Amino acid sequence: MITFEKFKLDNGLIVILHEDESTPLATVNILYKVGSRNEDPGKTGFAHLFEHLMFGGSKHVSDYDIPIQESGGDNNAFTNNDITNFYNVLPGENLETALWLEADRMLYLNIDQKALDVQKKVVLEEFNETSINLPYGNLWHVLSDTAYKKHPYRWPTIGMKKEHIANAGLEDVADFFQENYNPNNAILVITGRQDIETTRNLVNKWFGEIPQGPEVVHNISTEPDQQGLRKRLLSDDVPADAIYMAFHMPGRLHKDFAAVDLLSDILSGGRSSRFYKKLLKGTTVFSNIQAYVTGTMDPGLFVIEAKLMDNATVDEARVLIWNELELLIMEKEEEHELQKVKNGLISSISFSEVSVINKAINLAYFEMLGDASMINRQEEEYNQVTTDDIQRVAKQIFRKENCSEVIYLKKEEELSLKV
CATH class of the missing domain: 3.30.830.10 (Metalloenzyme, LuxS/M16 peptidase-like)
Structure with a gap:
């Protein structure tokens, strides 16, 4: 506390x-x-x-x-x-x-x-x-x-x-x-x-003597729901082909933010995560793969990024990633696996708040969101997430029409190759 x-x-x-x-x-x-x-x-x-x-x-x-x-x-x-x-x-x-x-x-x-x-x-x-x-x-x-x-x-x-x-x-x-x-x-x-x-x-x-400034009013445009898969293909001077997928997700104050945050750790939160065991170590396609959330105040992005091995294709990488996402939709996460992810995330939060710098930054951030005391409710917020919540938010987020995909191909390759 x-x-x-x-x-x-x-x-x-x-x-x-x-x-x-x-x-x-x-x-x-x-x-x-x-x-x-x-x-x-x-x-x-x-x-x-x-x-x-x-x-x-x-x-x-x-x-x-x-x-x-x-x-x-x-x-x-x-x-x-x-x-x-x-x-x-x-x-x-x-x-x-x-x-x-x-x-x-x-x-x-x-x-x-x-x-x-x-x-x-x-x-x-x-x-x-x-x-x-x-x-x-x-x-x-x-x-x-x-x-x-x-x-x-x-x-x-x-x-x-x-x-x-x-x-x-x-x-x-x-x-x-x-x-x-x-x-x-x-x-x-x-x-x-x-x-x-x-x-x-x-x-x-x-x-105390600094004058108050003008009332700050920003009219922020609301992002409409995405209606279809979006793709960008780049040929660039990069060391490896790469695929990035971004899915729209709730903002920081939404009731489902904690569930989505946990979902990213289920996929790539360390050596016991799904991406690490099944894609990084279980295949020869990926040299690196991770998932994370942008954590923005307004609705943000759930991002998956992967670098590929030289002999791998973007097409097979895409299929393997979607297979893992569909498993989360079809099969409920095991209770003990979810608890393990919760424990790791909550420990990370607790450890970070030992620092006076992190406490200051986080108190300011939560006050900006509306209430500094939210800093003391983070553990409760994550502990309340159920396996049903994980499956539900996975269904909501991991949809093709909710996905924006960016592909990098090494410059010497023709854009028609490896896709």
Whole structure:
């Protein structure tokens, strides 16, 4: 059980405090409720760009890293479809340094042409390295665009096109910042070594006077039900042929999310999983195969990805994968096998929450979803899943008309071969 105090400042900032005397460290984590799903389709990649811009300096801080490092700490950030998250871990007696830094960039971020040009260059280089030059690097551009036709999950966090970042103007990014990076669109979580009353006063000192921003309203398009199998075939400079299958699945708050999450572990959660025993070790077709869920706030994707051995064909790989999916639909999972998967997943969750960083990030995330106390109901959520639930969600998800398939073939092969 993770105990915490929660309150809201007059400017709308939600604050969560969790004291942990077992560690000398504290984590100051701030989550902004903006990710790639909140972007304009013609100006994508802005949330990720701001992850970089937020380290470019503010009114009273020219280099964000130096004060944190001089305080004996470290910091980092990440952006995904739904959120942008910044975290600082440092000795508990120095947590005020992190509060000062986070407040300063929330109120006084340095957004000028020089800073923008520097970070645009960094992001464009990252785009090249991860999405263009890397084998299979364009996967999420292709797979997202194939699976989604209306919802903004149809582009990856780094952006739909390089041009959207290259053409981003100062006024564009300033507007995006003013709309999204405000106390009323943020959740501040502090975990670890602290005195709660002292921390409460420090939060008020540094954040209490920051003005509330405009009300944030995003009209997110609902993705219509997929009506038929979608396929994309790519000939690319990749080391091995590969097949990716993406099935639409419920969002994180749906009652069936836990069952679908467990389903992915049944298929590929370690050496006792179905894919490992029957496909990876039981055939000579696959060099790697795994299944996972995107876990997004809105309805996401259940993804199966497989790399093939040189002598294997995409056609036989596809048949073998569908055979395993159809077995889950036709035959109920054994109770003891499901319990084993539950135990592994729950242990993983429990172990991860020993870390003050993970506790801070997860408390912020669950509060963004609507209730930070959900962090204490995860075990119950998974334990309530039955073998009937597993079979039911498998039937709902693993349908050809619900599948988007992306195939990579090595460039020297003709597209007509191995399919």
